[in-house]
Amino acid sequence: MALNVQEIRNDFPILHREVNGHPLVYLDNAATSQKPQQVIDTLVHYYSHYNANIHRGVHTLSQEATDAYEIARKKIQAHFNIRHTHEVIFTSGTTHGINLVANGFSSFLKEGDEIIVSALEHHSNIVPWQMLCERTGATLKVIPLNENGTLIFSEYEQLLSSATKLVFVNHISNALGTINPIAKIIEKAHEVGAAVLIDGAQSCSHVKPDLQALDCDFYVTSAHKMCGPTGVGMLYGKLEWLNKLPPYQGGGEMIKEVTFEKTTYADLPHKFEAGTPNIAGGIGFGAALEYLNNIGFEAIAQYESELLAYATEELLKIEGLKIYGTGPDKTSVISFNIEGIHPYDIGTIVDKLGIAVRTGHHCAQPIMDFYQIPGTVRASFAFYNTMEEVDRLVSAVKKAKMMLS
Amino acid sequence: MKETRPIAALQEELIDEFSLFEDWMDKYEHLIELGKGLPLIQPELKTDDKLIKGCQSKVWLHSEMDGDTVVFTADSDAIITKGIIAVLIRVFSHQTPESIVNADTSFIDEIGLKEHLSPTRANGLVSMIKQMKLYAVAYQAQLK
Numbered sequence: 394m395a396l397n398v399q400e401i402r403n404d405f406p407i408l409h410r411e412v413n414g415h416p417l418v419y420l421d422n423a424a425t426s427q428k429p430q431q432v433i434d435t436l437v438h439y440y441s442h443y444n445a446n447i448h449r450g451v452h453t454l455s456q457e458a459t460d461a462y463e464i465a466r467k468k469i470q471a472h473f474n475i476r477h478t479h480e481v482i483f484t485s486g487t488t489h490g491i492n493l494v495a496n497g498f499s500s501f502l503k504e505g506d507e508i509i510v511s512a513l514e515h516h517s518n519i520v521p522w523q524m525l526c527e528r529t530g531a532t533l534k535v536i537p538l539n540e541n542g543t544l545i546f547s548e549y550e551q552l553l554s555s556a557t558k559l560v561f562v563n564h565i566s567n568a569l570g571t572i573n574p575i576a577k578i579i580e581k582a583h584e585v586g587a588a589v590l591i592d593g594a595q596s597c598s599h600v601k602p603d604l605q606a607l608d609c610d611f612y613v614t615s616a617h618k619m620c621g622p623t624g625v626g627m628l629y630g631k632l633e634w635l636n637k638l639p640p641y642q643g644g645g646e647m648i649k650e651v652t653f654e655k656t657t658y659a660d661l662p663h664k665f666e667a668g669t670p671n672i673a674g675g676i677g678f679g680a681a682l683e684y685l686n687n688i689g690f691e692a693i694a695q696y697e698s699e700l701l702a703y704a705t706e707e708l709l710k711i712e713g714l715k716i717y718g719t720g721p722d723k724t725s726v727i728s729f730n731i732e733g734i735h736p737y738d739i740g741t742i743v744d745k746l747g748i749a750v751r752t753g754h755h756c757a758q759p760i761m762d763f764y765q766i767p768g769t770v771r772a773s774f775a776f777y778n779t780m781e782e783v784d785r786l787v788s789a790v791k792k793a794k795m796m797l798s
Numbered sequence: 799m800k801e802t803r804p805i806a807a808l809q810e811e812l813i814d815e816f817s818l819f820e821d822w823m824d825k826y827e828h829l830i831e832l833g834k835g836l837p838l839i840q841p842e843l844k845t846d847d848k849l850i851k852g853c854q855s856k857v858w859l860h861s862e863m864d865g866d867t868v869v870f871t872a873d874s875d876a877i878i879t880k881g882i883i884a885v886l887i888r889v890f891s892h893q894t895p896e897s898i899v900n901a902d903t904s905f906i907d908e909i910g911l912k913e914h915l916s917p918t919r920a921n922g923l924v925s926m927i928k929q930m931k932l933y934a935v936a937y938q939a940q941l942k
Contacts, residue, residue: 413822735876737855742878745822753854767856767875796827797877 396692401777404429404684408777415747418782423567423726423773424751425617426598428681432620435680439673446669462672465679466662469627472682473612474603479661480635482628483675487594488517490613490628491561493665494590495521497638498559504530507556509587511536511544511573512763513566516756518592522561531558538763542569542718550581557587564596568757568771569718570726572596579609588634594618594626598775599697599724601690610634616674621681625674628665635661642667693776697725700774704783711791717760717769725774728755731790734797736770742793743770748786802867802892809889809905816909825910826878833880837887839871850925855879857922861933867892868937870930882911882923890930895941898934903927 402408405427410417419427439461445454447462466481475481484490502508508522512535526533534557536549544562553560560582565572575591582589590611593602598619604612611634615626630638685693704727708714713732730736740752753768754761761768772786802808819825839848839860848858855876861868870891874880889905890898906923 735855735879737876738878742826745826768854792823796823796830 396688396696396776398696398777398779401688402779404431405777406430406433412747412749413745418748418778418785420772420774420778420782420786421749421751422598422775422778423570423595423618423755423771425623426620426775427777428620428622429684431684432622432677432680436622436673436677439676444673447672448663458672461676461679462670465675468679468682472601472686473627473629474605475629476605477632480629480632482630482635482662482665483670484613484626484628484665485624485671486615486617486626487592487613490611490626491518491590491592492521493628493641494611494613494630494638495525496641499525499528500639501637502529502531502558505556506531506558507534507552507554508532509534509536509549509552509557509560509582511549511562512538512759513542513544513569513571513573514561514563514757514759515567515592515594516758518561518563519759522559535759536562538760539720541720542566542571542760543720543722544571544573546574546577549578553581553585553587555585557582557585560587560589561592562589563592563594564602565593565599565724566718566757566760567595567726568755568760568769569720569728570595570723570773571718571720572722572724574722575609576607579607583608595724595726598685599690599694601686604629616678616681619681620684622671622674622677625671625678627678632661635665638665640664640667688776696776697774700778700780700783701725701727703780704772704774704786707783707787708790711787711794713794714790717764717766726771727773728769728771730766730769731794731798734794736768738797739770739790739793742796743786743789746785746789746792748789750786805889805893805897805901809902812885812888813905813908822910826881829881829885829911830877831881832884832888833874833877833882836873836880836884837871837891839873843871844873850922850929854922857883857926859883859926859929859933861930861937863937864892866941867894868898868934870933879922883926885909885911886923886926886930890934895934895938899931899938901931 407427443454443457445458447459466478469481470478508531510522522533534552536544539545562573562578564575579589588610591609593612593614597614610631612629617623715730717728736752740750751771755771839858843860844858848860850857850859855874857874857879859872861870870887872883
């Protein structure tokens with residue numbers, strides 16, 4: 394069913410504000426998405442009706458808060474088709490999830506072992522592995538890129554060997570929008586006995602991954618990219634891995650018994666959830682999933698691909714404009730430059746016209762080095778953007794080009 | 799040695815100049831024009847140690863003493879950034895280290911570039927001012 398974008402826009406109060414005297418056009422969705430009233434109300438309701446610490450109080454508020462938090466976990470489980478509820482670990486976000494796994498793996502790796510990452514990675518998916526390699530003596534291998542911003546699959550196959558212990562790839566590139574063939578990547582990694590972590594930060598607002606079908610070992614994402622609150626995310630891990638991995642942080646919630654001689658850790662998922670979690674955030678995460686599922690991911694994907702096609706076509710009419718990331722499978726992200734103009738300059742001018750885009754290296758410097766550019770202008774579209782907003786972007790970019798060349 | 803006017807007078811002049819433009823586009827177009835007239839750093843000095851940190855675009859800044867005043871040259875790969883640094887150089891170049899160190903920078907606000915003053919803004923205007931003042935502090939120490 395086609396979605397009704399005008400009706401959807403009414404759910405997002407922020408989309409009705411003005412910026413620099415113009416109605417806001419928000420095209421920085423790959424950085425963070427805006428929040429619908431339903432999610433905002435959930436947070437307000439939590440704080441005004443049943444705010445309490447969870448998992449230990451016997452009083453009513455604590456029970457209510459615990460129930461709501463655990464219902465949110467079940468919503469996440471259902472959304473991602475995860476086998477067990479306790480395979481869902483609440484984190485503070487994607488970066489936290491990656492670090493948790495990287496830290497855990499440091500006890501399994503030794504010199505000579507190899508870790509494979511893709512050249513499309515966000516810094517958050519490069520730095521923890523570099524640190525892990527420094528600690529363990531393992532080596533980091535990188536899957537190179539084609540000119541169109543897709544991974545060279547044959548090179549990946551070449552890199553795989555019995556020395557490969559881990560493969561880390563993002564589902565969708567934040568800088569270019571490229572959708573990686575993760576099902577094939579996972580399958581190939583498993584053939585050599587390597588574990589796979591998929592960074593889903595960029596994908597979960599566009600697609601609904603079935604984690605059992607994908608068969609990845611770990612999957613991480615952040616709520617704030619999918620209409621949920623900031624500061625909360627999830628780590629999925631296969632049960633056998635989560636049982637094997639040591640806890641990441643010590644503290645309350647994650648213990649079963651503490652004496653000065655020994656502490657036994659709590660069962661999953663609490664073993665990885667030290668301290669008071671982001672309770673409101675977790676509940677809000679659940680509300681965001683409910684909101685997105687009510688609209689439907691098929692309708693979202695269909696509409697976003699229309700936005701992408703129209704924006705690509707219109708932007709390419711501007712002389713000297715080059716789009717980076719032109720693979721056949723991509724989401725509604727357009728990373729571009731205009732010949733002879735710095736992306737920062739374009740970003741500054743279009744902001745003056747009320748349009749929010751991202752400029753810079755998008756925390757993916759290796760990609761920018763690959764194209765030998767300082768950065769790009771990135772317009773990333775969500776299901777609440779309109780064709781008229783695409784027109785406003787195009788006319789603003791034209792104006793910027795006129796002023797800057 | 800180049801004859802120059804006090805920092806405060808140069809700032810006043812810029813405020814007057816920018817007040818002629820009512821519309822932000824004209825203001826930015828003027829800034830871009832100023833950027834084109836930026837006293838450029840010698841190509842061989844465009845090394846990484848001359849880069850100012852905290853800028854989304856690259857900014858190279860060089861300073862040297864000419865008599866008892868500091869002379870700045872710079873460059874950037876972004877034209878708006880070049881305009882901003884040109885404004886700063888017009889005010890601070892050929893001034894004594896002491897007057898640079900003590901200079902007030904609220905004129906940036908008055909010429910309508912206030913949004914660039916926020917420290918979270920990636921263009922690094924704050925870093926540029928800081929770097930110019932740091933050079934001045936260093937020369938001041940040398941002169942003592």
